[in-house]
Amino acid sequence: MIMPEQKALYLPEKFGTFTVGTAPIYKPAQDEVLVKIEATGLNPADWGIQTYGMLLEKYPAILGLDVAGTVEELGANVTRFKKGDRVLTKGTIGKYDRSGFQQYMLTYEFMAAKIPDGMSFDEAATMPLGLCTSAVALYHDGVNAIGGTCGLTPPWEEGGRDKYQGQPILVLGGAGAVGQAAIQLLKLSGFGPIITTASLHNADYLKKLGATHVIDRKLSPEAIQAEIRKITSKPLKTIFDAAGLPETQNLGYDLLASGGTMAAVRPDAVKPEKKVADKKSFFMYADVSRPENRKLGTSLFAKLTELLERRDLKPNFVEVVPNGLEGVIPGLEKLKKGVSCVKLIVHPQETQ
Numbered sequence: 266m267i268m269p270e271q272k273a274l275y276l277p278e279k280f281g282t283f284t285v286g287t288a289p290i291y292k293p294a295q296d297e298v299l300v301k302i303e304a305t306g307l308n309p310a311d312w313g314i315q316t317y318g319m320l321l322e323k324y325p326a327i328l329g330l331d332v333a334g335t336v337e338e339l340g341a342n343v344t345r346f347k348k349g350d351r352v353l354t355k356g357t358i359g360k361y362d363r364s365g366f367q368q369y370m371l372t373y374e375f376m377a378a379k380i381p382d383g384m385s386f387d388e389a390a391t392m393p394l395g396l397c398t399s400a401v402a403l404y405h406d407g408v409n410a411i412g413g414t415c416g417l418t419p420p421w422e423e424g425g426r427d428k429y430q431g432q433p434i435l436v437l438g439g440a441g442a443v444g445q446a447a448i449q450l451l452k453l454s455g456f457g458p459i460i461t462t463a464s465l466h467n468a469d470y471l472k473k474l475g476a477t478h479v480i481d482r483k484l485s486p487e488a489i490q491a492e493i494r495k496i497t498s499k500p501l502k503t504i505f506d507a508a509g510l511p512e513t514q515n516l517g518y519d520l521l522a523s524g525g526t527m528a529a530v531r532p533d534a535v536k537p538e539k540k541v542a543d544k545k546s547f548f549m550y551a552d553v554s555r556p557e558n559r560k561l562g563t564s565l566f567a568k569l570t571e572l573l574e575r576r577d578l579k580p581n582f583v584e585v586v587p588n589g590l591e592g593v594i595p596g597l598e599k600l601k602k603g604v605s606c607v608k609l610i611v612h613p614q615e616t617q
């Protein structure tokens with residue numbers, strides 16, 4: 266019997282060169298869905314894995330974390346979807362049948378949500394990883410949390426909407442995909458002021474998403490601290506560092522109030538001499554397929570379509586890189602040099 270095949274972009278070995286090849290089309294297990302991928306978003310982790318050889322040991326590897334497409338086949342126990350539904354889902358690092366740089370992938374039923382009418386595949390593919398990252402960092406209930414949690418009540422759950430009115434919060438790096446998701450979720454949580462750092466050309470847009478104050482990220486740490494103190498004299502009990510750089514983590518930790526918590530998207534880079542017992546900082550991991558994060562992931566994806574329909578959560582700006590999966594290669598070069606407030610997207614079905 267000839268197995269059906271698809272095109273996939275492989276990283277053949279550690280530090281290797283991405284190459285298009287073929288892969289089988291996978292069969293969904295009982296609780297899984299096969300997705301025909303129409304749009305995949307590019308992420309810093311994709312070039313990070315290739316450049317630094319991090320996170321993966323098994324090669325050849327398939328990467329790709331932000332996915333939108335149509336349901337092609339359903340596992341026997343799947344009830345939330347039918348064939349042909351337009352869905353968004355998150356890829357999983359290290360699981361090559363669940364990665365987005367190919368034409369078909371598997372995902373768990375609980376890790377997908379229908380895309381509302383009026384939202385394109387490209388727009389939908391800008392969001393899953395940023396949303397999962399911000400949600401895990403801010404709203405994990407703490408049970409077996411990887412690294413830690415800010416322990417907030419999710420705004421999509423009973424009692425979470427507007428719960429934190431009158432409380433200030435700081436998002437370092439608000440213009441990235443993760444930062445934009447965080448600002449929007451924190452607005453739903455009721456925080457105010459929502460202060461963020463970004464390049465000032467992004468200020469108007471970030472204010473539309475929910476930031477109340479945007480501070481120029483290129484100011485010195487002392488100047489950023491001074492700006493924040495002009496905005497609020499209340500203690501900053503929760504800080505999310507959505508950039509995760511050594512300078513942002515150290516700035517965040519300096520600003521964090523006693524008893525406060527700071528989540529960072531990259532490994533802990535707070536100088537050891539700064540650390541004090543009553544200020545928590547942690548590195549979080551967005552993988553909602555892991556048992557520790559599944560409860561949060563399930564609750565987020567269950568409510569996601571409604572949040573998107575109501576425009577409570579809006580997609581990032583899109584820039585499509587042409588040439589199907591081959592486009593990932595120049596796309597990641599561009600991303601590595603730095604993009605501002607935009608998500609690069611490829612169309613796997615257009616691969617030659």
Ligand SMILES: NC(=O)c1ccc[n+]([C@@H]2O[C@H](COP(=O)([O-])OP(=O)(O)OC[C@H]3O[C@@H](n4cnc5c(N)ncnc54)[C@H](OP(=O)(O)O)[C@@H]3O)[C@@H](O)[C@H]2O)c1
Pocket residue numbers: 308309310394395398437438439440441442443444462463464465467482507508509510512513529530531549550551552604605606607
């Ligand atoms: N731990 C996890 O599970 C996890 C999950 C997802 C992502 N991440 C990591 O999170 C980071 C952000 O990911 P992303 O997808 O949001 O990236 P992105 O969309 O490529 O973010 C780019 C943005 O970063 C901003 N930025 C750069 N340096 C900054 C600084 N010093 N201060 C404030 N903002 C700064 C820029 O803002 P301006 O354009 O305004 O200058 C730019 O718009 C990456 O390192 C990624 O690997 C971790």
